[in-house]
Amino acid sequence: MNLQNILSEIEKTDPEVYDRLDTRRDAMKSFAKTSGRIALAAIPFALGSMFQKASASPTGPSDIIIDTLNFALTLEYLESNFYIMAVASGIIPSGDSLNALTIIRDHENEHVNFLKTAITAAGATPVSFTAASFDFTAKGTFPNVFSDYGTLLAVAQTFEDTGVRAYKGQAPNLISNNAYLTAALQIHSVEARHAAHLREMRKAANLLVPAGVNVKPWITLNQSGIATSAVQASYNGEENVTQAGIAITNIGGFNISAAAASEAFDEPLTKDQITAIVTPFFA
Amino acid sequence: MPIKTKEDQPGFIEGMAKPVSRRNFFGIMGAGTAIMVAGASCHKVIYGNHGKGNGNHGINLGSGDIGILNYAYALEQLEAAFYTKIISSPYKNISWMEKAYLTDIRDHEIAHREFFKAALSSMAIPALEVNFSSIDFSDRTSVLGTAKAFEDLGVSAYNGAGQLITNPDYLTIAGKIVSVEARHAAWIRDMIMMNSFADSTVLDMNGLDVERKPNDVLAIAGTYLKSKLDASNLPTN
Numbered sequence: 001m002n003l004q005n006i007l008s009e010i011e012k013t014d015p016e017v018y019d020r021l022d023t024r025r026d027a028m029k030s031f032a033k034t035s036g037r038i039a040l041a042a043i044p045f046a047l048g049s050m051f052q053k054a055s056a057s058p059t060g061p062s063d064i065i066i067d068t069l070n071f072a073l074t075l076e077y078l079e080s081n082f083y084i085m086a087v088a089s090g091i092i093p094s095g096d097s098l099n100a101l102t103i104i105r106d107h108e109n110e111h112v113n114f115l116k117t118a119i120t121a122a123g124a125t126p127v128s129f130t131a132a133s134f135d136f137t138a139k140g141t142f143p144n145v146f147s148d149y150g151t152l153l154a155v156a157q158t159f160e161d162t163g164v165r166a167y168k169g170q171a172p173n174l175i176s177n178n179a180y181l182t183a184a185l186q187i188h189s190v191e192a193r194h195a196a197h198l199r200e201m202r203k204a205a206n207l208l209v210p211a212g213v214n215v216k217p218w219i220t221l222n223q224s225g226i227a228t229s230a231v232q233a234s235y236n237g238e239e240n241v242t243q244a245g246i247a248i249t250n251i252g253g254f255n256i257s258a259a260a261a262s263e264a265f266d267e268p269l270t271k272d273q274i275t276a277i278v279t280p281f282f283a
Numbered sequence: 284m285p286i287k288t289k290e291d292q293p294g295f296i297e298g299m300a301k302p303v304s305r306r307n308f309f310g311i312m313g314a315g316t317a318i319m320v321a322g323a324s325c326h327k328v329i330y331g332n333h334g335k336g337n338g339n340h341g342i343n344l345g346s347g348d349i350g351i352l353n354y355a356y357a358l359e360q361l362e363a364a365f366y367t368k369i370i371s372s373p374y375k376n377i378s379w380m381e382k383a384y385l386t387d388i389r390d391h392e393i394a395h396r397e398f399f400k401a402a403l404s405s406m407a408i409p410a411l412e413v414n415f416s417s418i419d420f421s422d423r424t425s426v427l428g429t430a431k432a433f434e435d436l437g438v439s440a441y442n443g444a445g446q447l448i449t450n451p452d453y454l455t456i457a458g459k460i461v462s463v464e465a466r467h468a469a470w471i472r473d474m475i476m477m478n479s480f481a482d483s484t485v486l487d488m489n490g491l492d493v494e495r496k497p498n499d500v501l502a503i504a505g506t507y508l509k510s511k512l513d514a515s516n517l518p519t520n
Contacts, residue, residue: 096477096478099478100478100480103478103481104481106490107481107486107490108490109490110488110489110490111489111490113489114489114490114491164462167458168455168458168459168462171445171454171455171458172451172454172455175448175449175451175454178446178520181445181446182442182443182445182446182494183491185441185442185445185458185461185492185494186442186491186492186493186494187490187491187492188458188461188462189438189441189442189461189462189464189465189492190465190481190486190490190491190492191462192461192462192463192465192466192469193465193466193468193469193480193481193492194469194480194481195466196465196466196467196469196470196480197469197473197478197480197481200470200473216384216387217384217466217467217469217470218387218391218463218466218467243398243456243459244398244402244452244456246398246401246402248394248397248398251393251394251397251398251401252393252397252400252401254390254393254394254397256390256393256394256397257390260387260390260391260394261394263387263390263391263463264390264391264394264395264460264463265394265459265460265463266458266459266462266463267459268455268458268459
């Protein structure tokens, strides 16, 4: 957990923070008493109130950092609300499939709570969304999103692969703040784990289209394995096989295909590109 | 394997100290370039002894961003060697799909390794010697268990190294690689136990993946390396 890092960061920019809190030691001690995942789940809320005391920091994080965290929070709300409705839809086969979607739902909820806490801790106001904020049919592009399992998984895969690209694109905006950058990277790799699993699920359930396409846990060229071109913006650019001016295909005399070269590196998207992709999903 | 000279392919790191090839990578960088050139010159001083090892201290990874990139290069060397060995002598009863995907992963890790080698060019550490004596390559459990450990370690290493990088372009490169390592980790974990792709052994209660600092990573990776690495000049924050 990054609590220690965040405390250190705040201490750096605001040396008097612990005069406003009781003491750092006391603050930590109250958390040390709890143990186990369920008890610890309450920490973000406890932290929120603790950081509110510290929020008078004269030199808080810059606007770009707050904007970036709120952008991330917006995407996490999108995902979180999607999986809440997906798990409640009743169309996911029970067993491994339902378990997987439930696991992912819980992670996205945790990300929402973590980012809300982090933004509040920085003395800023987190964005807020409710289920009514979203339209998961994307204005009719996915009318059966919660009644057809294949559509549901296709949207889930797209959200995760898009989320990976979003965090990757935003990371440089956080480079001046170690705690927030590290936390963002720690979410980024979790989204990639989700994406890999959802891609496996779609393959295992024979839900890939067009026929013959082989979607793997990693992204091959700019292939989505999804019927509609509506998702293509989330995959375009992934076919890149040149990194920092260096050709990856057959690099160093090794037999590395263009497909493998594209799979080996995931590609970022800009905030504008991500916004264009997710806007249809907002009511 | 022949070592490329700078005439063959100027590295993007080396380009910083070599104005004529700088545009190769840094053409897209804009204003930060001049600062990085100055930084690279400093690294070169510390970096003089990399090729031969450093007495009892091992191979010096270097300092600053160069050090972090060499650190990543070392980990990619380890992973690439591991998957190369798996594919050259597959474990008993390997399935068609497992072999296909492990071959993909091998190719990804080779691509990562060769990328860092080319990018670092003359500033790259030498090829490392590995020690896989603790792994039973004929046994699926041993191989996949090690693969899981390597991939989770790689994810945690990149997550922890991000904050040690000062150049945003290198940060993006690291980001491009770490999510692929996370995809590998998720698949391997599911091959060992379904739905363990992001379980509580790697995620905390905020849904955050593991991050580790270089010293912690190298203490684990060192078990599998004959070569000794000297990380003492790496940045610490």
